Amino acid sequence: MSASVARLALARRPWPWLGPLLVGIVLVAAPWWLPNQYHLHIAIQAGIFAILAMSLNLLLGYTGQLSLGHAAFFGIGGYTSALLGKHLGWPVFVGMVLAVVAAGLAGYLIGRLSLRLRGAYFVLVSLSFAGVVALIAVNWMDLTNGPLGLPGIPEPAIAIPGLGEFSFRSKESYYLLVLACAAVSYFVCHRLVCSRFGRACVALRENETLAQAVGVNGTRYLVVTAVVSAAMAGAAGTLYVHYTRFVSPEIFLFSYTVTMVVMVVAGGKGTLLGPVVGAILFTILPEVLRAVTSYQWQMLVYGILLILTIFFLPKGIVPAVAGWWRRVAPRPAAATRTVAGEAEAHEPAR
Amino acid sequence: MDILPQLVANGLIIGGTYALLGIGLTMIFGLMNVVNFAHGEFYTLGAYAALFVLSALAPNFLVAILGAILVGALAGALVERLLAPLRHESIDTTMLLMIGVWIAMQNGELLAWGGVAKNIPTPFPTEPVVLGPLSVAPLRLFVLFVTAGLIVGSHLLIQHTKLGRAMRATFQDQETAALMGVNVERIHTITFAFGSALAAAAGALLGSVFLVYPSMGDLALQKAFSVVILGGLGNLGGAALGGLLLGVAEELGAGYVSSGYRDALGFLLIILVLLVRPSGLFSRAERVG
Amino acid sequence: MSLRVDDLMLRFGGVAALAGVSFEAASNQITSLIGPNGAGKTTLFNVVTGYLRPQRGEVRYENASLVGLRPYQVAERGIVRTFQKTSVFPAVTVRENVLIGLHLQGSSGVLAVLRGGRRVREEEARLRQAADEVLALVGLAHRADDVAGALPYGEQRLLEVAIALGARPRLLLLDEPAAGLNTGERQALIALIGRIREQGIAILLVEHDMRLVMGISDHVVCLDHGQVVARGAPAEVQVHPEVIRAYLGSG
Numbered sequence: 001m002s003a004s005v006a007r008l009a010l011a012r013r014p015w016p017w018l019g020p021l022l023v024g025i026v027l028v029a030a031p032w033w034l035p036n037q038y039h040l041h042i043a044i045q046a047g048i049f050a051i052l053a054m055s056l057n058l059l060l061g062y063t064g065q066l067s068l069g070h071a072a073f074f075g076i077g078g079y080t081s082a083l084l085g086k087h088l089g090w091p092v093f094v095g096m097v098l099a100v101v102a103a104g105l106a107g108y109l110i111g112r113l114s115l116r117l118r119g120a121y122f123v124l125v126s127l128s129f130a131g132v133v134a135l136i137a138v139n140w141m142d143l144t145n146g147p148l149g150l151p152g153i154p155e156p157a158i159a160i161p162g163l164g165e166f167s168f169r170s171k172e173s174y175y176l177l178v179l180a181c182a183a184v185s186y187f188v189c190h191r192l193v194c195s196r197f198g199r200a201c202v203a204l205r206e207n208e209t210l211a212q213a214v215g216v217n218g219t220r221y222l223v224v225t226a227v228v229s230a231a232m233a234g235a236a237g238t239l240y241v242h243y244t245r246f247v248s249p250e251i252f253l254f255s256y257t258v259t260m261v262v263m264v265v266a267g268g269k270g271t272l273l274g275p276v277v278g279a280i281l282f283t284i285l286p287e288v289l290r291a292v293t294s295y296q297w298q299m300l301v302y303g304i305l306l307i308l309t310i311f312f313l314p315k316g317i318v319p320a321v322a323g324w325w326r327r328v329a330p331r332p333a334a335a336t337r338t339v340a341g342e343a344e345a346h347e348p349a350r
Numbered sequence: 351m352d353i354l355p356q357l358v359a360n361g362l363i364i365g366g367t368y369a370l371l372g373i374g375l376t377m378i379f380g381l382m383n384v385v386n387f388a389h390g391e392f393y394t395l396g397a398y399a400a401l402f403v404l405s406a407l408a409p410n411f412l413v414a415i416l417g418a419i420l421v422g423a424l425a426g427a428l429v430e431r432l433l434a435p436l437r438h439e440s441i442d443t444t445m446l447l448m449i450g451v452w453i454a455m456q457n458g459e460l461l462a463w464g465g466v467a468k469n470i471p472t473p474f475p476t477e478p479v480v481l482g483p484l485s486v487a488p489l490r491l492f493v494l495f496v497t498a499g500l501i502v503g504s505h506l507l508i509q510h511t512k513l514g515r516a517m518r519a520t521f522q523d524q525e526t527a528a529l530m531g532v533n534v535e536r537i538h539t540i541t542f543a544f545g546s547a548l549a550a551a552a553g554a555l556l557g558s559v560f561l562v563y564p565s566m567g568d569l570a571l572q573k574a575f576s577v578v579i580l581g582g583l584g585n586l587g588g589a590a591l592g593g594l595l596l597g598v599a600e601e602l603g604a605g606y607v608s609s610g611y612r613d614a615l616g617f618l619l620i621i622l623v624l625l626v627r628p629s630g631l632f633s634r635a636e637r638v639g
Numbered sequence: 640m641s642l643r644v645d646d647l648m649l650r651f652g653g654v655a656a657l658a659g660v661s662f663e664a665a666s667n668q669i670t671s672l673i674g675p676n677g678a679g680k681t682t683l684f685n686v687v688t689g690y691l692r693p694q695r696g697e698v699r700y701e702n703a704s705l706v707g708l709r710p711y712q713v714a715e716r717g718i719v720r721t722f723q724k725t726s727v728f729p730a731v732t733v734r735e736n737v738l739i740g741l742h743l744q745g746s747s748g749v750l751a752v753l754r755g756g757r758r759v760r761e762e763e764a765r766l767r768q769a770a771d772e773v774l775a776l777v778g779l780a781h782r783a784d785d786v787a788g789a790l791p792y793g794e795q796r797l798l799e800v801a802i803a804l805g806a807r808p809r810l811l812l813l814d815e816p817a818a819g820l821n822t823g824e825r826q827a828l829i830a831l832i833g834r835i836r837e838q839g840i841a842i843l844l845v846e847h848d849m850r851l852v853m854g855i856s857d858h859v860v861c862l863d864h865g866q867v868v869a870r871g872a873p874a875e876v877q878v879h880p881e882v883i884r885a886y887l888g889s890g
Binding site: 188191192195196197199200202203206207209210211212213214215216217218224228 | 688690709710711714715719720721722726727728729730731735738739740742743745747748749752753755759762763766802803805806
């Protein structure tokens with residue numbers, strides 16, 4: 001973790017970077033203590049969805065706009081690198097970078113389209129955009145092979161001078177790749193949120209009229225957040241596609257968006273750790289449910305869980321736990337902070 | 351063009367059901383400021399209810415439609431009552447809540463009835479009725495009549511009854527209406543029930559024209575939103591006109607351009623209208639902040 | 640360096656909220672806008688700060704036109720306003736609120752923030768210090784870490800002024816800042832306005848509290864039905880027959 005995290009974390013606690021360091025070591029060492037391929041598979045999925053959830057959280061949690069079309073960025077990322085790799089034979093890493101760029105461009109488009117639209121209108125624009133993109137993927141057979149999808153997507157490989165080519169074929173290596181990307185995503189979110197930029201986004205969420213009056217250009221921050229958020233979702237998309245080695249219009253399924261929303265909301269929107277916790281929880285949960293029941297029950301449980309979470313834990317799991325922890329031990333953790341430089345705020349004594 | 355009148359006719363018939371969907375959704379949004387993402391599920395529920403009535407209770411098509419309406423109303427009231435405690439939360443929270451209801455209902459229906467598409471048996475002959483240049487299936491004529499009846503009935507209810515007056519008053523200014531003695535809680539429940547009933551009717555009608563399957567509500571939801579945006583949030587007349595407009599536009603698009611992208615038209619219309627005239631085609635433009 | 644409003648006209652449907660308003664708010668003064676409810680005072684604020692567009696007329700500050708600018712651009716020109724209805728950023732702390740107000744005092748964009756580095760850190764430290772200074776000026780330093788939404792009404796109104804001050808205005812528009820305040824709070828507000836004025840910030844004030852208005856204003860403008868009916872020193876305006884008529888009604 002960066003030095004600024006350590007500095008921003010309340011330095012009254014000794015070695016505040018010890019916790020994150022231990023977590024980091026445990027995560028990196030996972031291929032050794034999780035030799036079961038199935039568990040590694042779940043870990044990879046959790047990592048990809050963590051990136052996806054973090055991206056949605058930037059829009060939903062911090063600028064306060066719900067994008068129900070986020071699966072579109074996921075899919076655009078996936079399709080871009082798949083097509084570049086399969087049709088043009090470009091090196092996968094190049095394709096992945098371009099996929100992130102393409103998704104970011106799509107985010108820019110949404111941001112510009114929305115301009116001054118907020119709330120329900122923004123939701124509808126994002127939903128409609130995703131609908132159009134999905135329809136294109138289904139109907140433009142020449143490009144995307146339609147509903148049949150494109151199998152045989154290559155896995156990423158890098159040429160190490162002197163050692164030859166190393167391809168990320170094994171689950172262990174792919175896990176480390178995903179972990180690295182997730183760490184980068186978390187870092188990006190942390191930097192953005194704990195800054196003047198993050199404050200402007202929160203101002204947008206809390207009271208845009210007032211924010212404008214003190215010089216915050218709402219549209220600009222929304223567009224930039226949309227670009228970063230979309231690019232991150234696109235990164236998750238390419239990681240997903242090169243892992244499953246397959247892409248089809250199913251990637252645009254609304255159920256992915258729904259899962260993402262549940263992860264962010266249940267985990268804790270507007271916090272840094274919330275989407276990560278939500279992603280891990282809701283990646284493990286369906287696997288547990290799958291052993292017991294079918295896909296429909298799984299989705300039904302999601303729906304009910306979403307409702308229950310909003311009723312009982314309206315801020316999500318991470319803030320609830322942080323609140324409980326604060327009552328037990330007086331120093332709040334850095335990653336539950338909601339905005340730049342401030343730990344989770346406490347209510348004044350009445 | 352030869353097929354133009356036919357396309358327009360088809361469009362008006364389908365558009366009428368879109369109008370029902372839109373009127374219901376715009377009522378719920380306009381009155382309660384709830385973005386009802388579960389609206390499509392009441393549509394689906396109506397279709398399955400009609401199916402159920404026909405297969406298990408009485409083989410009478412009209413009764414089935416009425417049953418669908420009733421089920422829709424009850425389900426709507428139930429959902430509204432369940433979620434009433436959270437009504438004062440921000441619009442984002444209610445949006446998320448309705449998404450939860452959407453997921454729960456759709457998968458509940460999937461579990462209850464299975465994923466295989468079903469047919470609603472109708473008593474009408476399949477031989478189309480020929481009216482000048484138009485050729486319309488009797489079932490579709492029936493749909494047209496019922497839809498028109500429901501739209502006119504809704505209008506009469508809203509404009510000319512005491513209940514309708516109470517609804518309009520609550521819509522304009524909730525606090526004042528409450529001060530005037532209107533039971534605002536009850537109006538909310540009734541409005542939600544009414545809007546859901548209209549969606550259910552649309553579901554039963556279109557379900558009998560096409561097929562019934564658990565995810566049919568997703569498309570209906572998107573169309574409902576298109577209609578509401580076209581007409582302006584909260585504008586009932588606009589929703590009626592918007593529905594017809596969308597239906598005709600879709601038919602013309604499918605007929606002249608391509609049928610694969612037919613549903614894209616709804617999406618594109620939403621984006622276009624939101625860009626150009628967010629208050630809707632039929633609303634008076636409002637001040638910009 | 641003053642604000643000039645020339646013949647502003649704004650109609651909502653058939654109603655003229657502003658029917659040709661002209662006045663000037665000088666740079667080293669406290670100017671007050673008075674008038675009965677519905678006279679158009681808040682509408683005027685909305686037009687000056689870019690939330691509404693007039694159909695006709697001009698608004699000039701430092702000889703540059705403000706008409707057509709978006710609100711955030713007006714703020715960049717040094718004109719900041721508060722709102723009639725309590726308006727803070729409720730879910731974050733008081734210090735955060737002021738830090739948001741200090742937005743224009745920073746310059747780190749997305750790329751700078753991602754890169755990090757010494758300049759960004761120094762800017763953050765500078766902003767935090769500025770925030771603490773504003774809070775001390777306003778008298779809310781003891782509330783810095785409290786959630787804004789939980790503050791009592793009087794303190795929230797002070798916070799609104801603090802947020803506006805963070806934007807380093809040269810002209811501060813206060814929309815009924817004393818509404819709902821008790822005597823002690825009102826005194827604190829008057830003292831605060833005095834301190835703001837000492838810093839060289841011009842103030843345009845909308846207020847119903849006549850004692851407050853007459854006590855601190857250098858110049859008073861009275862609006863009624865979207866038109867200026869009187870202007871001048873407080874003592875003159877107070878006894879002006881048009882003003883009395885506007886408030887009491889004619890006949």
